[in-house]
Amino acid sequence: MLSKRIIACLDVRGGAVVKGVNFEGLRRAGDPAELAERYNAEGIDELVILDVTATIEGRRALEATIREVSQRLFIPLAVGGGIRAEADAAAAIEAGADKVSLNTAALSEPALVTRLAERYGSQAVVVAVDAKEAGDRFEVFARSGKVPAGRDAVEWAVEAEARGAGEILLTSIDRDGTRSGFDCRLTSAVSSAVSIPVIASGGAGSFDHFFEVFTDGKADAALAASIFHYSEHAVADLKRFLNDRGVPVRV
């Protein structure tokens, strides 16, 4: 049976891992390659490196980080943040990323999703959707959650799939960094509407939250950062917890 994936996110700025609350107030959490290796030893299924403050200097540091991480780890590695054009995606993939995650660029230029899918295959193209609750629907935001994109999250995810995205990385802006649980309503709505895998993100604070998002939330994968950063053995313990409750995971 296909396992539910546990993905660790490394929010990187200038070559170091940082973590913010509600996309603000970044603080340092460690060396990316060192953390990646620790997660791998604990049994993480996949890694995402997010360049949270993508700048020109930041991007060079990011490529060095991708190179370092991908030389030592043999699990899927996705990279996001600051990928605005085909050349940025190519640079990340050449550095060793298996997938690139597009957010703002996909919204402003949806054809980029198709071009990258044609060049590298859909499996290499993740469309990241940052969404905020707006009454009974969810609104998409661009530019690290700052600018409303004027799109409905479910509708945009369906379009992204049609344009060639291989996965949706779905982040609840309301829950990001709050440790109050994933937004299961958002995740379930998107996951039910698309046939590609949906990675739930934002709000992981306890093992129960993962159980909820894999069951009620219908997520195919769940991503977290701080829950793994600050406690040892969290990945292995989480997998044991899920396995004991009948959620298929790689142990």
Next chain:
Amino acid sequence: MNRIALIDYRAGNLTSVRKGFAAVGAALFTPTSPAELEHCSGIVVPGVGHFGATKAMDDGWRTAIANAVGAGTPLLGICLGLQWLFEASDEASALAGFGVLRGRCFKLPPPEKVPHVGWNSLDIVRPSRLLEGVPQGTQVYFTHSYAAPVTGDAVASTTHGATFAAAVERDRICGVQFHPEKSGEAGLRILRNFVAMTRHAVQTHHRVS
């Protein structure tokens, strides 16, 4: 000398495959013409994406690969590379596969989500050189929508909507539907097993000549 050729037919990125082999001590070379396959010790056919992309391996390449395989050179197809070993695929029905294995690739059926992305378990159906030392039930990383049928050539199967060939081996022709270069330690073990086959093949050649 151990010279393993990586066929680059422009179907996706080969960085990860190269890194995986480098991690088990094998540097791959990328031949620019079929003639360069003459003195190789092994051939890797990678590939992601649409079956139609395999069209780039034209008659020249197919003949060179067939000659090498006929002379006992080990061949490993990865993902789309495994599907290409079969006769055809529903994904591009007009196009012939390499056809060294019997059967036709098919689309994974609903209700499961397709593409099949993530870690799934291997049901090892018989002993093989490729999967030597890989325990029953080991999980490996998949990302694909089409798959090859389980025939006598399958050494492991996996189920997602349907049961398909996860790994095949016949003589020195091998294939994996999953990505060994992305499957952690188990994946590296499989790459190491293939590299060992290419070393053995080189020794055999020496004895013959």
